[in-house]
Amino acid sequence: MNKIIEPSSAVDKIFSGQTLMVGGFGLVGAPLTLIEELAKRDVNQLTILSNNLGEPGQGLGLLLRQRQVKKAVGSYFTSNWEVGEAYNQGFLEIELMPQGTFAESIRAGGAGIGGFYTKTGVGTELGERKEVRVIHGEKYLFEPSWRADVALIKAYQADQMGNLTYHKTARNFNPVMATAADYVIAEVDEIVACGQLPPENIVTPHLFVDAIVQSRRMLTREGVVDR
Amino acid sequence: MNTLKEVIARRAAAELEAGSIVNLGIGIPTLITQYVPPDSIFFHTENGLLGVGALEPNDYDPLRVNAGKLPVGELKGASYFDSAASFGMIRGGHISVAVLGALQVDAQGLVANWAVPNQNIIGVGGAMDLLVGAKKVIITMLHTTKNNQPKLIASCTCPVTSIRPADLVITERAVFRRLENTWYLTEILEGNSLDTIRRDTAFAFDILLNFRERKERPL
Numbered sequence: 001m002n003k004i005i006e007p008s009s010a011v012d013k014i015f016s017g018q019t020l021m022v023g024g025f026g027l028v029g030a031p032l033t034l035i036e037e038l039a040k041r042d043v044n045q046l047t048i049l050s051n052n053l054g055e056p057g058q059g060l061g062l063l064l065r066q067r068q069v070k071k072a073v074g075s076y077f078t079s080n081w082e083v084g085e086a087y088n089q090g091f092l093e094i095e096l097m098p099q100g101t102f103a104e105s106i107r108a109g110g111a112g113i114g115g116f117y118t119k120t121g122v123g124t125e126l127g128e129r130k131e132v133r134v135i136h137g138e139k140y141l142f143e144p145s146w147r148a149d150v151a152l153i154k155a156y157q158a159d160q161m162g163n164l165t166y167h168k169t170a171r172n173f174n175p176v177m178a179t180a181a182d183y184v185i186a187e188v189d190e191i192v193a194c195g196q197l198p199p200e201n202i203v204t205p206h207l208f209v210d211a212i213v214q215s216r217r218m219l220t221r222e223g224v225v226d227r
Numbered sequence: 228m229n230t231l232k233e234v235i236a237r238r239a240a241a242e243l244e245a246g247s248i249v250n251l252g253i254g255i256p257t258l259i260t261q262y263v264p265p266d267s268i269f270f271h272t273e274n275g276l277l278g279v280g281a282l283e284p285n286d287y288d289p290l291r292v293n294a295g296k297l298p299v300g301e302l303k304g305a306s307y308f309d310s311a312a313s314f315g316m317i318r319g320g321h322i323s324v325a326v327l328g329a330l331q332v333d334a335q336g337l338v339a340n341w342a343v344p345n346q347n348i349i350g351v352g353g354a355m356d357l358l359v360g361a362k363k364v365i366i367t368m369l370h371t372t373k374n375n376q377p378k379l380i381a382s383c384t385c386p387v388t389s390i391r392p393a394d395l396v397i398t399e400r401a402v403f404r405r406l407e408n409t410w411y412l413t414e415i416l417e418g419n420s421l422d423t424i425r426r427d428t429a430f431a432f433d434i435l436l437n438f439r440e441r442k443e444r445p446l
Contacts, residue, residue, distance in 0.1 A: 025274045025310075026296045028289070051310075078350030079296070087347060094349055099273065100314030100356035107311040119359045120318060123390035125342070126351065139390075168307055169275050170290040175309040203309075219289050 002160045003206075007037040007213045010185045014150050016043050017070075021106065021151040021177040022050040022060060026079060029170030030059045031154040031187035032217040032224055038152075039063055047071040049106070049148060051099065051173060056082050058224055067091060073146070075099035096126060101143050103176060108145035110179025110208075115144040151181035154215070155204065158188040159195070162209030163202045171203070178208040185211045189218070189227075231399040235367045237262045238416065239326055239397050242365060247323035248277070250357055252340075253295040255367040256326040266302060271322055273313050273353040278305025294353065317353065318360040325361035327354065329368045329393075331383045334430040336392025336405050338366060339385035348386075358389035370398035370427055377429035379403070400424055403432060413438035 011034060014020065024030025035054075039062045046063070051074045054061035061080050063069050071093040077083040086092040097105070098120045108116055117140035121127035131142040153174040156167035164186055166174060178184050186209050218227045229237070232255050240262035243249055250271045251257055260270065260281065270279035272293045279293060280300035293299045308316075316322060329340040338358060342348045358364055371377055379396065396403040401424050402414035410432040415421060421434075 025292070028274075028292050028296065076350040076352040084347045084349055087349065096348060096351055098351055098355040099310070099353040100318055100360075103310040103314050118318065120356045120389075122359075124355060124388065125348070125386045126355070166307070168288060168291040168301075169272070171307055171309050172274050173310045176311045221287065221289055 003162045003209060003212045004160060004191060005211050005213060007033050007187075007216070010034060010211050010213050011037045011041060011043075013183050013185070013211075014038060014041070014043055017045045018149040019047040019049065021148040021181055022048055023151070023153040023172065023174035023177050024050060024052070024054075024059065025169065025172040026052050027054060027059045027219050027224065029154050029166075029172045029174055030054065030219075031152045031185075031215075032059060032219065033215045034152045034185060034187050034213065035059055035062060036217060039066055039068070044068045045070045047073065049073045049146060049177075051075050051102065053077055053080050053083050055080050064092070071095065073097065073102075075102045098126060103173060105143055105146045106173070106176045106180045109147040110176060113145055115142055117142055146180065148177075148181040149183065151177045151184045153178050153184065153186050155186050155188045157190045157192055157197060158186055158209070158212045159192050159197050159206075160212075161194055162186065162206035162212055163197055164188065164204035164209065165197060165201055166203055175204050178204045183210050184208055185213060187213050187215050189215050231369060233258060234399045234416065235369075235397055238402065239365055239367050242395065242397070243268050243324060248321065250317070250322050250325045250361065251293075252325070252327035252354070252357070254328040256328060257293070257295060257297070259326060271313075271316065272299070273310070273317060273357070275308050275310060275313050276301065276305060277308075278302040280305070314353070314356050317356045320360060320362060322357070322361045324363045324365060325357040326365045326367055327357060329366045329378070330385050331378050331380055332366055332368070332393055332396050332430070333383045334381050334410070336408075336410070337383050337387045338364070338389065338393050339383040339387050341388050342386045344385060354388050358391050363395070364391070364393045365395045365397060366393045367397050370400045370424075375427070377427055380429040401428075404435075404438065409433055411435040411438065
């Protein structure tokens with residue numbers, strides 16, 4: 001089994017109007033090669049689930065600037081000022097979620113759980129109009145799970161089957177997003193032969209991964225550059 | 228010469244007990260790492276690292292950052308995990324202390340630290356999860372706004388972050404502890420007076436100077 005494909009054929013799987021999950025905490029652990037490949041396509045009206053929308057013109061900020069994003073679902077869009085601007089001008093819908101609720105709703109989606117109850121958000125503006133249930137004497141909010149058509153994730157190493165390992169805090173949302181989409185594309189820095197990754201070190205087992213692409217862009221001290 | 232923020236961070240650092248698991252918010256809390264003895268505290272960052280350390284000059288890695296997306300180091304015994312596991316640690320009560328900044332804290336102990344009225348609400352991050360889940364919440368903040376208006380007020384005018392009250396507020400002038408639903412002024416920082424603290428604090432408080440927290444003895 002060999003799931004390695006070119007970035008250009010990987011994004012052939014993405015169509016206008018779809019819901020995408022995109023890994024990363026800002027640009028750290030974001031699939032920068034896949035995002036830039038998607039930016040070359042006439043694909044728009046996307047709903048993007050990602051903690052942030054990159055930085056101005058970088059990472060998912062590129063898709064925002066090109067008006068490819070209809071709606072952003074995540075926890076912290078403050079770090080890209082163009083998000084507030086697009087929102088004010090009416091080009092972008094935003095669904096804001098507490099970061100832990102965001103992560104858990106994706107975990108639940110990938111684990112076949114319809115939703116969950118959490119204390120996070122009770123009594124706040126983000127909890128308005130949500131179902132409240134008292135459990136063990138405390139108030140909890142119901143949060144439905146999320147799934148996506150396609151997940152674009154970033155890992156450190158992959159073998160040809162799609163077993164994945166991650167590098168430091170570039171892991172963040174990537175392993176959970178790998179579980180919660182119909183088609184999962186993993187952008188990785190190194191591809192090794194099967195058997196080269198110690199089984200105990202594999203974080204994402206291959207059954208979650210549909211395609212692997214070799215990264216061509218990377219995040220450095222100077223910003224995003226060619227590898 | 229310490230800036231006011233450094234005064235607050237230094238005082239907050241003294242509240243942290245050796246061996247505890249501490250999550251630091253963005254801003255003043257981030258400065259706390261400078262004032263704790265090496266390896267005495269396990270700092271947790273919600274983007275997936277337990278064991279945050281000072282950044283060594285020859286150990287820079289752009290893919291190792293804290294919740295403020297600033298590069299950090301890692302201590303011996305550090306571990307990495309995904310965001311769902313990280314927030315499981317937070318909501319599940321596995322974090323001893325969260326030290327957070329705030330716009331306002333009110334008489335009921337409620338904290339507002341994620342949104343300002345009449346501005347776009349486009350960021351919340353982990354603030355709501357941390358307030359709900361940390362065993363102890365310490366708020367570090369300047370005592371007043373830039374226009375010298377109180378930030379410790381009767382009732383929050385900014386949207387609250389949680390219904391869970393804070394346990395402690397540390398400003399550059401004073402320490403307030405919340406004990407049995409009442410705020411107590413337990414410390415006046417050097418160079419400040421009770422009169423000016425009273426003038427610039429708009430929530431009701433009792434005075435309990437020289438308070439010492441009772442430490443649980445191990446059995």
